[in-house]
Amino acid sequence: MSDFKRSVRLLYTGQSPRARNFRYGLIAFDSLTIIYFIVTAAIPATSATIALNTLFGVLILLDLCARFWISDNPRRECLQIYTLADLVVVASLLLAPLFSVNLGFLRVLRGLRLIHAYHLLRDLRRESPFFRRHEDAILAAVNLFVFIFVTSSLVFVVGFDEQSGVAGYVDAIYFTVATLTTTGFGDITMTTAGGKLLSVFIMVVGVALFLQLARAVFQPSKVRYKCPRCGLNRHDPDAVHCKHCGKTLKIETEGISGA
Structure with missing residues (x-):
């Protein structure tokens, strides 16, 4: 055994x-x-x-x-x-x-x-060099993806008749995305107290996840490398010294291609 x-x-x-x-x-x-x-x-x-x-x-x-x-x-x-x-x-x-x-x-x-x-x-x-370069964005996208479809499925259960089928589920996804982006078209709304509280939850959590993804996409990328002296684990890809304590770093890179 x-x-x-x-x-x-x-x-x-x-x-x-x-x-x-x-x-x-x-x-x-x-x-x-x-x-x-x-x-x-x-x-x-x-x-x-x-x-x-x-x-x-x-x-x-x-x-x-x-x-x-x-x-x-x-x-x-x-x-x-x-x-x-x-x-x-x-x-x-x-x-x-x-x-x-x-x-x-x-x-x-x-x-x-x-x-x-x-x-x-x-x-x-x-x-995967691609994953190393875009790790934060990939993880943020996965978190947002899971949130959208979990809440869409919950909205479908709470706000739509099960017999509405795929069309109702598409409407649930549409409502979830419109709510978390605070677009608020108003053509599909929740009328019950529970539905309104669910809408608030989608707005608060969804906006936070969406902003996390946007920040990961647009902010300068960092690489994970733990400084042996102070423990800082995020550095610029071309960093030679730790910005926090000045310790010399040996971050593995693929070099620069091209002339």
Whole structure:
């Protein structure tokens, strides 16, 4: 059993090509599930979708169990934001047949697993120059993407008849984006107290996430490199000395191409 546990741990945390391919495979699975959850959020449940939801729930639960099993600190692992999101997603998938309310909006939380896993971040920082240059913008875009579709699914459940189908879900996305950008066309509105409070939440949180993305896109890019003396971990790509303490830095670069 110890050998098997070691093999599983190496798959999740190792540096071999096999381990990296395994983690990229997990991300492909995560991407597939989030697309599926978005597409089926407005589709009435059928025996086929219930069976597929159960299958996805079991697979995600197995992944969670494996992560807890190999973790040196299961409590810390449990408190990670993407772990909590996965627990909610698993519950919404496996317990959905017991509830009459549509829990589809919770499943979009699966998107938090995208990019945010520590070892995937490390792989991307090492292997992808594009990701290193635009890490903040990519993470901000993922956070905004998840927020838009989670809240759109929630708006669909709260403000639209389930029978409205895809057209109603498109209206929910339209309302969410119009609200978080504070455009406020007014052609689709929430009339209940709960709906109005949800609109306030979308405006406050959505604007913050949108501004975070805009700042990451337009502000000068920084690279992650921890100063060995003071611990400052963001520096200009061409920095030679730490701006905080003056320590000489040795930031890896790809050099300058061209004459």
